[in-house]
Amino acid sequence: MSKIPIKPMVELAKQHGPTVGKFVKKNWKEISQTVGVVATVGKTANNLVNNRKETNQKKGKIHYRKTRFVEYKTETLRSLDGKNRERLFKHQLEVEQFINQIKNEENKESGLKKPLHSKRINDWNSILVQIEDKIVTMDYQEYLMIYNNNEYHSAYFEGYEGQITKFKELVSKGILEELYNFIQITTRKNIDDIKRDFL
Helix, strand or coil: CCCCCHHHHHHHHHHHHHHHHHHHHHCHHHHHHHHHHHHHHHHHHHHHHHHHHHHHHHHCCCCHHHHHHHHHHHHHHHHHHHCCHHHHHHHHHHHHHHHHHHHHHHHHCCHHHHHHHHHHHHHHHHHHHHHHHHHHHHHHHHHHHHHHCCCCCCCCCCCCHHHHHHHHHHHHHCCHHHHHHHHHHHHCCCHHHHHHHCC
16 A cells, blocks of 8 residues: 655645635635535436446346346345245356356457456356355255154245155155265265254
8 A cells, every 4th residue: 555645735734724714714605505516416427327327238238147247246146045946046057057158258259358258257156156055055954944844844945846755755764874865965065964963
């Protein structure tokens, strides 16, 4: 971090401070009105920039992937807890598809754009990791709830009844090693943690 030269600033304040203070004291009404106008102009300029971005998105001038990336960062990642497995899986597939598209573009285009593509791939990979981790965590939690209460109905697993049926069959058989292997394969959890939670 660079050092800010304080000495010239102090000298400037000593030299012009009293005159500026007198000027502000005499013309405080005009200055306050000017500050209000400047603030209004700043807000208007900010609104124009935001409106232009939204219009460009609607007209298709901004790339679809870029728009989706912003949506994922601002909305989707914050609301992952309320989504069911089907919706999380759709998000996972979409993000994987975006990563494949970027890799294909990288292979087709010159090496000059490689750093740009690498950054995009890393950005999308960070989103993908969060979605995959949420799926693993939610799967594990729901399996644990079903294991502890056989009558529990999981809204999270709607559309994945086959997995629930297989899980319940393994629980009813009572063969813990098969149950542990099933949970480890589907959730990638540590076998020691599974044995501790599913007694």
